Amino acid sequence: xxxxxxxxxxxxxxxxxxxxxKCEQHMGxxxxxWYKQKAKKPxxxxxxxxxEKLSINESVPSRFSPECPNSSLLNLHLHALQPxxxxxxxxxxxxxxxxxxxxxxxxxxxxxxx
Amino acid sequence: xxxxEQSPPDLILQEGANSTLRCNFSDSVNNLQWxxxxxxxxxxxxxxxxxxxxxxxxxxxxxxxxxxxxLLYISSSQTTDSGVYFCAVRGGTSYGKLTFGQGxxxxxxx
Numbered sequence: 010x011x012x013x014x015x016x017x018x019x020x021x022x023x024x025x026x027x028x029x030x031k032c033e034q035h036m037g038x039x040x041x042x043w044y045k046q047k048a049k050k051p052x053x054x055x056x057x058x059x060x061e062k063l064s065i066n067e068s069v070p071s072r073f074s075p076e077c078p079n080s081s082l083l084n085l086h087l088h089a090l091q092p093x094x095x096x097x098x099x100x101x102x103x104x105x106x107x108x109x110x111x112x113x114x115x116x117x118x119x120x121x122x123x
Numbered sequence: 124x125x126x127x128e129q130s131p132p133d134l135i136l137q138e139g140a141n142s143t144l145r146c147n148f149s150d151s152v153n154n155l156q157w158x159x160x161x162x163x164x165x166x167x168x169x170x171x172x173x174x175x176x177x178x179x180x181x182x183x184x185x186x187x188x189x190x191x192x193x194l195l196y197i198s199s200s201q202t203t204d205s206g207v208y209f210c211a212v213r214g215g216t217s218y219g220k221l222t223f224g225q226g227x228x229x230x231x232x233x
Contacts, residue, residue, distance in 0.1 A: 051223035
């Protein structure tokens with residue numbers, strides 16, 4: 010299995026809703042990442058998990074709450090989002106955050122906040 | 124942090140044409156990848172190439188790490204090659220963080 014699987018593919022949520030994005034990989038990778046991509050822009054890093062511990066938070070607002078329950082699974086919990094948070098959310102994994110290995114990205118969740 | 128510049132920003136081709144995309148980076152890197160983002164948003168890894176030359180079918184890439192640039196060659200382009208091509212790098216001090224260039228938007232007409 011050489012894939013990173015993200016669910017759901019599309020999500021529409023209101024500003025008062027709570028929702029979660031899910032990411033799963035079975036490649037034995039020990040680093041997992043959340044990236045955010047706005048239209049016509051490159052992806053930007055949000056969070057890095059290494060060995061199930063949060064190691065980087067790129068000053069992301071607290072309405073985004075990441076969680077890594079085990080080495081294969083990464084969640085992003087969403088609460089009280091704003092319309093400007095609408096974007097493509099990409100999950101990625103690699104053998105290690107400090108290792109010289111390539112990153113594998115999932116197909117993303119396209120989020121719309123109304 | 125490390126800076127990544129891609130050129131050209133836009134490229135329009137007729138099917139069958141060849142093209143070269145360029146990526147310049149501002150510091151030494153230990154990870155460089157080329158991705159193709161399809162219209163549905165998926166980032167497809169084309170090459171992991173921090174140095175040297177690799178080929179995969181009609182695509183090939185070369186990274187000259189000492190001169191801080193990488194090139195992606197697309198030969199005999201097809202309409203399915205359309206999309207955005209990103210170069211992304213990680214420098215030695217950039218723990219975990221892959222920094223992307225602004226991308227090259229490629230449109231291949233039949």
